[in-house]
Amino acid sequence: NLLNGANFDWLSFVEHQESTNDIAYVSLLFDAHELVPMDLRAYLPIFGSLIGNVDTKEYTYQELAVESELCCGGMGFNTIVANWLGGKERADEMHLNLFGDNDSNYYRQGVMLNVHCLEKNLDRTLDLVTSTVCGSLFGNNIHHLEALLGTTANSAINSVSSDALSYGRKWGLAPFGEEHALQELLSGLTQVELTLKIAELATQDRLKELVPTLQALAKTIFRPENMRVCVVAGGNRTYIQNSFEGFASRFADMVGEKTNDPLPSLPFNPAGDLFERKFDTTYIPIDIPVHSCHLALETGVTYDHPDSAAMTVLSQMLSSLFLHREIREKGGAYGASAGHLQSGILQMSSYYDPNTLETLKAYGNGVDWLCRGEFSSRDVDEAIISVFGSVDAPKSPSSKGTSEFLHGLLPEDRQRYRDRFFELNRDILVEAANKRLSKYNNLGDEAWIDFNGESNNGSVCVIGSRESCPDKNKLGNWTVKKTL
Template sequence: MLRQIKLVLPKLRYQSFRGQQHTWRLRSTSASERALQYQVGQKIHGFTVKEVVAVPDLFLTAVKLTHDQTGAQYLHAARDDSNNLFSVLFRTTPMDSTGVPHILEHTVLCGSKKYPCRDPFFKMLNRSLSTFMNAFTASDYTMYPFSTQNGKDFQNLLSVYLDAVFFPCLREQDFWQEGWRLENDKPTDLSSPLVFKGVVFNEMKGAFSDNESLYAQHLQNKLFPDHTYSVVSGGDPLVIPDLTWEQLKQFHATHYHPSNARFFTYGDLPLETHLKQIEEDALSKFERIDPNTEVPNQPHWVTPREDHVTCGPDALAPDPSKQNTLCVSYLLGDITDTFEGFTLNLLSSLMISGPNSPFYKALIEPQIGTAFSSVVGYDGSTKEASFSVGLQGMAEEDTERVKQIISQTIDDIIKDGFEEERIEALLHRIEIQMKHQSTNFGLSLASYIASLWNHNGDPVELLQISSYVAKFRQSIKENPNFLQDKVKHYFKENTHRLTLSMSPDETYVQKQAKAEEEKLQKKIQALSDTDRKEIYEKGLELLAVQSKTQDASCLPALKVSDIEPNIPITSFTILVHTGGVPVQLCEQPTNGLVYFRAMCSLNTLPEDLKRYVPLFCSVITKMGCGPLDYRQQAQQMELRTGGMSVSTQVIPDANELNTFEQGILLFSSCLEQNLSHMFHLWSDIFNSPRLEDKERLAVLVMMSAQELANGIAYSGHLYAMTRAGRDLTPAGHLQEMLAGMEQVRVMKRVAEMSDLSSVMRYLSRIKKHLLNPENMRCAINATPQAMSDATTRLETFMKDVDKTRKRHKLVRPDVVKVSFVRLNLCDSDLIFLYTESIRTVPFCHQDYSSLRRWCKNGRRSVLLLFLQVGLKDPNSVQTLSAFHKGVEWAKSGKFTQQDIDEAKLSVFSAVDSPTAPSDKGVARFVSGLTDEMKQNHRERLFAVNHQDLVSVAERYLGAGQSMYGMAILGPENNVIKKDPSWIIQSS
């Protein structure tokens, strides 16, 4: 995938404190300033301070420490951000494809010495106000991060995480459940056949069914053939059954040790508190060892290599006759050379990013393929970096042509170099990214430094972005051929390069199934009758444990009383432009950036054009405008803005399910000094977009269709959810058309057209209806100092686009009464995703809060569809039965006050997720949700009781009492064929 430097900043302001334990936040000095008081050599709770460095680029102070007893490394990033984060990273270097680090990641979260209940990780989701909880297995490390805004919650989660990773139970039953096992297909039937089961086993079968993931895995394995990168760290489904429980425990003993650990904390909570808890709860119980987990450099080849792999055909490919992929990948330098990595990352962007890049011109625009290969650009996730470039969606006969183009393009870059304006645009992008404030900066930072730190690089050095920019500028000044020399060294003269092709094989799926069956039979043939009986009995034991209600009383938990009773109020001003356009102004500490949004209504758009609105949104900022062709437009957008985008919006009404708003959302950002340039670009897009370039449109259509087809593997659950809800409300129907499987098929049909003239006419008609101030409202978030200039520039923009505009009468969307339910089967080669949606109530309804308790994770939408999702499940009917048992449990009222309180915590965790300055007031602007509405909803959430939950379960969740929709995303299911009752006809 395309990888570029991306550092974004969270909110820069003091947060209100929760409870007496947080009164330290009222101190006059900032967290960053307080951290500067630490001294090198200072001893703190078993740690020694090694380095204290101010990082003004990111408004933080970095404190590096080492644990004296074990050698564990520690980095603290002190910053005025209440969304505090913890992570612990272990270097995990498997030497086979059994998936041992991945299975271990799952298994350690199944119970520990202090918290022996099953799945404490998932149970903590309902016992905390965490803003993030997860774990990741990469090629050579495993990381366990969480974040929260509550100090007490931080300590609770830290206790659970430390005990999980350092003192897990690692029960054999947990290994069977999470890794792999032999079990009867029907666990209660001894005569049913034995099959492979296991969470990771099934998860990796899903990953290997995705062609993009499969190609990326092959590419890495073959580029680094001599050590840990030559194996599948996540696990190859055909190799996972070779892993034993004993091997899993041994891997934990050597890899999950403090001597092999790197701790990272971030935010405004005190460092001393973290160190004390980590020392007392975990590190004091270990002695130093030599884990011997280092990754050596890959021996460089003296001659380039080529290889070929196969995959399954893609039924949704834009052109079924063009499903080949070819990519050339180059081994670069060690990632611990931070400036070299910075330079190569920038060089990668110059080579492949955007329509002005040489590889885009050479590979994408001739329409040889549909898009860049799934792996493209700079990759610094391994000890030595790599760069890859190629095409997907190409014909097999174009293989040699693509190889020649890649080689020739490298020669051209060495000869011609890069335009100075393109380099400045790229450096401007870095400046924007450094100034932009996000709500998950701690997590972004942990991920950004992970690979380098994992291989003993200096993570603090990596954060000195401005110094790298200055050194980069100086290098180019001293040597005008600086970048060309890098291209010559790393690409032209590099003999360690791999050319990997991939083609579809009609029998691929059958071959994989046959190989799995042979593996299974080999295992079965080695079993005695006693073994079979033992497997059956263990299957029953696991089923019993999984079905048993677990006692989670040992786990720490917040109380509902720890939740703030009131939401913070967002101040804003509403102006009305002289042309009647409402403008919302929200003054925020945006760090010198201005954020502009505009909502344009779809109300006047004819129905036959609506299915093409997503395409319009994807191309309108990429076709050129005014005097600028699409290359010049892209250059100006990079030089003057932080990006300009347009997206579809379907917004259900907060009070009425059958009413909704339909529109498109324009979004852009820029530095304050570039306001006039940004609005001038929007003026040209409104007044004179260049929609007549058929060749450019063809390129964008093909790329869009390929992106949608590829996205199903990653977002299948969202497609299934959208499909299941399409017939429940008018908004759901439109959402399926604009963002569901229906839109995937529309784009596939468009991509197959030999002549796009009719589509171009559709886009021109859409533009006349949508880019119209008569149907528009705007919003600006900026600093108080910049707001006056922003409103003046917006006024000028409005006058520019309002001169020759026709007036359209605003109409309310038709209200459609829905009176049927339907089962929707979607054809796809994916494994199964099952979804059920139930029509309930809108946001402001008194029952919404009670129903949201059942949803637990809630939805940002003001329309509540009760959703149940079964992922990667080939047993759809069984899943349906299990879901309905859950509904019966809800209606029975067999839940405790503790269950209710935990559900409230889970809901408030989502409700109280932090909001960046750029997004303050956006919910009101886009969805009409006022602070008063949200506060009323909050008070109803607090008030939800046992009777409320039973009542809404009976009214809305019972079969026959509500309209509901179901969807399965996956190939046709034999189980469904045998059960006609599954097919529900529309009435």
């Protein structure tokens, strides 16, 4: 039972009552999109990784770690970009700020804190949260700050080879709009490059240049009027609401008056022309012997579109019946998959793939295969059953309420989406495939590789072996991204 209505003036509070074995799961989201200028937005993940790991006004970082483990088992901060699927009207009712570059794709951006604790420790945990977000002192121990940033940089550079699949996907999706460009900026290769540059400041003894901006970000973002809270708990509702009323009062007192001082600038602006990128074909050479190949095609079918269920089933069949056979069994890749994103994009990916052009041609042939309807009614039924495995998957108590809180999806929205699958048959799927994908027919021809941003809305990204980097004279408009 989702309960709305406990609004403490500026505090939007959503409570989800579940049996949680006396554990309370708390999520605090601080909107950051309008408050942080574009040249500083890329620094939010670094900022989030430091919160909770540096000294505060009340605790050293060692004392904070001990107190956190004692009362709540730790706090997790991360930067999010969440697509909003509940519609503009619902967001207005909840007094939320939405952003996007068209009328169908909206998103929220912010810094999110997740913490869980025994319900009897809720007051103590919320006091610790207040102390952490309102009292962090980034410059109190420069040597510790240097160590934290060095660890973050090492993890980032090591993740490129181990998680090339994810990085390639994000780079390939970046031209499809603000939401995807932000995902690349905040968690893609652009973020890795920024993290390495920031770590270099420590070697040049310039780390103190970063501190004023980090302190200003904390003052700007961690404001009571900027906060939304989601609580999943199964205990006494009155006790929980009283705890948050006390938290609201202490939080407001500690942050003080709002100021309109501009945020200090920093030497690097990693966003560059990322938000102006056209649809293209990119090769990213890194130090691995294999490849991860990605193709993304715009379909225009978002979550609430009547064809959304059809596109989900089509992508499932494309993955299991065609790409698995052509790319894994014949091509020797470790795996290949297809999926339809809620923002209206069909995406295909391979990983640990010895091939490049052969895989990209297989993607194009897969689109033709869907449009020709080379699958049976039994294939459709099996794909729907497979999709229901994720649609109806049980959720842990900690994830309950996330759909409503971050994405604006109510139970009736999810049920309406689920019901669409029961209306599907082979003829409907073939019609949907031709309606949404026929403009990409014949992508299996070599000429299709040139996405230049002027015709079909598609993007290709291959990340992999330096030795396989394509010859631009032979392959036309490939862009070779500068390596890390």
